[in-house]
Amino acid sequence: MTLAIDPSESTADAPAPLSDLVARDAREFGVYARTGGWAFALMVARSVRPGGQAAGETPKVSAKEFAELAGCSPERVMRYYRAWDRAADDGLVPQFETLQPGQEVQLPDSDVWLSYYSARSSATSERGTAIAEAAEAEGIRPTKALEVAENPTALRAAILADPSTARAARSALLDRIKEDPELQAELARDVVRTDDLKKAVATESRAADKIGYVRQIAESGQIRTPAGQTVDAPAELREEAERHLSLIEELDDDEDTGEWAVEAYDTLKTLVADTVEADPELRVQERRALARRRVVLVLGVRGRSRQRREGACQASRARRDFPDTA
Numbered sequence: 190m191t192l193a194i195d196p197s198e199s200t201a202d203a204p205a206p207l208s209d210l211v212a213r214d215a216r217e218f219g220v221y222a223r224t225g226g227w228a229f230a231l232m233v234a235r236s237v238r239p240g241g242q243a244a245g246e247t248p249k250v251s252a253k254e255f256a257e258l259a260g261c262s263p264e265r266v267m268r269y270y271r272a273w274d275r276a277a278d279d280g281l282v283p284q285f286e287t288l289q290p291g292q293e294v295q296l297p298d299s300d301v302w303l304s305y306y307s308a309r310s311s312a313t314s315e316r317g318t319a320i321a322e323a324a325e326a327e328g329i330r331p332t333k334a335l336e337v338a339e340n341p342t343a344l345r346a347a348i349l350a351d352p353s354t355a356r357a358a359r360s361a362l363l364d365r366i367k368e369d370p371e372l373q374a375e376l377a378r379d380v381v382r383t384d385d386l387k388k389a390v391a392t393e394s395r396a397a398d399k400i401g402y403v404r405q406i407a408e409s410g411q412i413r414t415p416a417g418q419t420v421d422a423p424a425e426l427r428e429e430a431e432r433h434l435s436l437i438e439e440l441d442d443d444e445d446t447g448e449w450a451v452e453a454y455d456t457l458k459t460l461v462a463d464t465v466e467a468d469p470e471l472r473v474q475e476r477r478a479l480a481r482r483r484v485v486l487v488l489g490v491r492g493r494s495r496q497r498r499e500g501a502c503q504a505s506r507a508r509r510d511f512p513d514t515a
Contacts, residue, residue: 226269230282234270234283236249396446406430415461417482430453
């Protein structure tokens with residue numbers, strides 16, 4: 190029995206021939222995936238002659254000529270050149286002088302590339318250096334911080350759209366103004382010129398004053414009566430102040446302390462009034478102190494009234510005696 194095979198079926202099962210161009214792209218992609226920018230830095234290192242080397246001594250070209258051939262800026266070429274130079278100083282890659290055009294060498298892994306490459310020209314400026322140092326202190330790559338610094342519009346968009354980014358920006362500003370009086374003054378002016386911010390600051394100030402009242406009782410163990418006397422707080426009143434204060438201090442930074450502050454303040458004010466009423470001797474002292482305060486207040490009002498009357502009389506005499514100047 191003879192088995193007939195359809196030629197069309199065998200052709201369909203056979204794999205298509207692999208294009209040399211596809212294979213080359215795959216190999217080059219693999220090199221870049223493994224080494225990152227080192228692949229491009231090698232092209233620059235083996236093709237751009239080091240400074241001080243004459244053109245006739247090597248087949249290499251200047252960074253300007255290489256950039257023209259590549260269709261990019263000389264500054265971009267030099268950023269790769271400097272990255273290779275720093276890595277060569279650390280013994281990670283060969284020195285420029287040992288490389289020839291087209292030469293292949295073992296390249297470092299891609300994860301160390303950003304430690305040597307500065308993607309921004311600002312990285313070499315005083316401003317860039319300060320940003321890089323701050324980034325390192327925060328434990329992030331300098332290139333990330335430089336990229337953000339050179340794109341303030343993107344930073345603004347992120348702050349407007351994302352609450353966590355806005356909180357990070359707020360925290361950074363608070364740290365910054367401690368050492369930047371000029372920025373501190375600018376922010377203060379912005380606050381007083383913005384009605385919503387002024388109201389928010391006033392609200393927070395009142396809450397802070399109430400918390401300060403509670404803290405003073407908890408820490409000093411003394412209370413100030415409505416008449417202004419300072420006396421020792423009963424043990425249970427101080428314990429209540431400590432309890433409210435601990436609840437407030439356990440709140441997260443983004444939680445509103447206003448309601449907690451009001452509740453603590455009102456509770457302690459009531460307890461202070463009850464303390465005064467429960468002590469006959471203290472109650473008498475309180476009434477006497479209030480009476481003295483009223484006397485001082487009345488005398489002060491009378492004194493101001495007398496001053497106003499005397500000023501009015503002087504003005505009247507001046508108009509009478511010197512009518513032309515009135």
